[in-house]
Amino acid sequence: MNLFALLDQAAGRLADRGAVYSGERQMHTWSQLRDRSLRLAATFGPPGTRIGVASENRPEIIELMFAVWAAQCVYVPLNYKLHPREMEQILDDSGAALVFASPKIAEGLADTEIIGGPAYSERLRAAPITAPTDTDPSALAWLFYTSGTTGRSKGAMLSHRNLMAMTVAHLADFDSPDENCSLIHGAPMSHGSGLYIPPYVLRGARQVVPDSGSFEPHEFLDLCEHHFDCSAFLAPTMVQRLVQTGRACPHNLRTVVYGGGPMYVDSLKKAMAAFGPIFVQLYGQGEAPMTITGLRRADHIGTDDAILGSVGYARSGVDVAVLRDDGSPAAIGEIGEIVCRGDVVMSGYWNNPDATAAALCNGWLRTGDMGSFDERGYLTLRDRSKDVVISGGSNIYPREVEEALLEHPGVSEAGVVGAPDEEWGEIVVAFVVGSVSAAELDAHLLERIARFKRPKRYEFIDELPKNSYGKVLKRELRDRLAT
Numbered sequence: 001m002n003l004f005a006l007l008d009q010a011a012g013r014l015a016d017r018g019a020v021y022s023g024e025r026q027m028h029t030w031s032q033l034r035d036r037s038l039r040l041a042a043t044f045g046p047p048g049t050r051i052g053v054a055s056e057n058r059p060e061i062i063e064l065m066f067a068v069w070a071a072q073c074v075y076v077p078l079n080y081k082l083h084p085r086e087m088e089q090i091l092d093d094s095g096a097a098l099v100f101a102s103p104k105i106a107e108g109l110a111d112t113e114i115i116g117g118p119a120y121s122e123r124l125r126a127a128p129i130t131a132p133t134d135t136d137p138s139a140l141a142w143l144f145y146t147s148g149t150t151g152r153s154k155g156a157m158l159s160h161r162n163l164m165a166m167t168v169a170h171l172a173d174f175d176s177p178d179e180n181c182s183l184i185h186g187a188p189m190s191h192g193s194g195l196y197i198p199p200y201v202l203r204g205a206r207q208v209v210p211d212s213g214s215f216e217p218h219e220f221l222d223l224c225e226h227h228f229d230c231s232a233f234l235a236p237t238m239v240q241r242l243v244q245t246g247r248a249c250p251h252n253l254r255t256v257v258y259g260g261g262p263m264y265v266d267s268l269k270k271a272m273a274a275f276g277p278i279f280v281q282l283y284g285q286g287e288a289p290m291t292i293t294g295l296r297r298a299d300h301i302g303t304d305d306a307i308l309g310s311v312g313y314a315r316s317g318v319d320v321a322v323l324r325d326d327g328s329p330a331a332i333g334e335i336g337e338i339v340c341r342g343d344v345v346m347s348g349y350w351n352n353p354d355a356t357a358a359a360l361c362n363g364w365l366r367t368g369d370m371g372s373f374d375e376r377g378y379l380t381l382r383d384r385s386k387d388v389v390i391s392g393g394s395n396i397y398p399r400e401v402e403e404a405l406l407e408h409p410g411v412s413e414a415g416v417v418g419a420p421d422e423e424w425g426e427i428v429v430a431f432v433v434g435s436v437s438a439a440e441l442d443a444h445l446l447e448r449i450a451r452f453k454r455p456k457r458y459e460f461i462d463e464l465p466k467n468s469y470g471k472v473l474k475r476e477l478r479d480r481l482a483t
C-alpha cells in the first residue's frame, strides 16, 4: 500500500478535471498532477530518503508530497514560521538529503533547492516513473515534527498505513467530498491543512491554495464564494477571525474542521450563530495524526454546553481510554491521562528511543493530555500534563522560550506560562527576574526563536515561586495572572 494510489485513482477517473488551483486560477488537472509527481519522483531516491519541504502555502506542495511517496521516500514538511535555526535543527535531526524551499524561506536556509526554480523545472523534464505497487504499508511516509518539551522538536514517524487510517476515519466521520467539492488551504499545509490533502485527493476534490500563501479571512471567504462546495481545516483563532469580518457565510462553505487547540464554548456559539452548523471538531496530535476524538457536524446542533465544551467521542477505528497514574482505567468523571490505540498511532519518534519508550506503552499512545469521560462517552480535556501553551493553534513549549530568555545576560530567572485570551485562545506570558526591559527581551528573542513564540506580555518580579525541590510553581504564576 502506497499513498500515491490515492492520486493515481483520482487521476484515473477524473483525468481532465481541475485538481490544483492557485486562488481562482486552475494550475493542473488530475492527470497533469499525477504526471508532474511521477516526473519529480524519478529524480528522488533511493527509497527511505528524507526530503524536506519548507514553504508557506503553495500549490507545488501537493505534487511534492505525492512525488515523495511515489519515490518511496519520506516527506518532512517544516513549519515556515519557525526560525531558520529551528529549521536547521529539524533538518539535521531528520537527516534530510534534499530540501525544497520557497524563495522567501530559501534566503535564511543553507543548501536548499528553490521550488519552481530552474533546477525544479529540470526535474519536471525527467521521464515519469511507474507508480509503485508493492510498498510495505508500515514504511515511513511522513516525519511529523512536533515541538518537544525539552525545546527540541521530535519527529513522529507516520507510515503509509497510519495516514491511510487517518484518511478513512476522516471520510467515515467528518466529510464525504467528491469531485464537485474543494479543499481550501487556510491553515499551514506543513501540518494542519496538509493532513487533509490525502482524503480530499482520494475523492478528487479541488485543492485550492490562496494566493497570499497564508490565512487572510477576506481572501478565504472570497475563495469560498468562487469554488464549489468548500471544506477547510482552521485553527480556532482562524475561525474567530472569520467571524470578526462580520460577513455572512458563503453558501459554498460547507465544512470547517476546527481543532488542534481549545475552542471556548462561547466562541463556538458565536461562530455557529454567524456561519450556521458547518463546524466539525477534531482532537488529535501529530503522533496520531489528528484522529483521536471528534464532534461531527450533527453533534453541534441543538446540544448542551457540556458537549460543545468537550472534544467529542472516539473516532472510527481508534480506541481511546483515560488512565490513572497506576495505569488502571479511570472511572466516569475521573481525570486521568488520555491514551489511544489504533492504526493511526505512530511507530515512535525518529532516532529517539527514550522519547518513544515514554510515549508508547503496550501499543497505547500516551497523549500527555489530561481528561475525563462522561457517561455518554464524551471526552473533556481538563489540563495538559505537558506544559504546552497553544496560541493561535500553534504549540509553544515554555521551556524553549525560557531557555532563550535565560541566554540574555540581564535575565537571572524566567518562568513562562499561558494565559487565556479571547483572540488567541492562549497567549505566552513571561515572568522575568533581572534587570532588563521588555523591548530588549523582545529584540533578543527575535534573534533566537520564531516570532509567534515570543511572549505577548512580560511581568517583572523579584523571585519566582518555587517548591522545596526548587521546581518553579507554574500554577502559582498562572494564579497571579488571574488575580
Ligand code: AMP
Residues within 6 Å of the ligand: 146, 147, 258, 259, 260, 261, 262, 263, 281, 282, 283, 284, 285, 286, 287, 311, 367, 369, 381, 384, 390, 395
Ligand atoms: P500537535 O501535535 O502540535 O497538533 O498538538 C496536539 C495537542 O493540541 C494535543 O495534545 C492537545 O493538547 C491539543 N489539542 C488538539 N486538538 C484539540 C482540541 N480539539 N481541543 C483542545 N486541545 C486540542
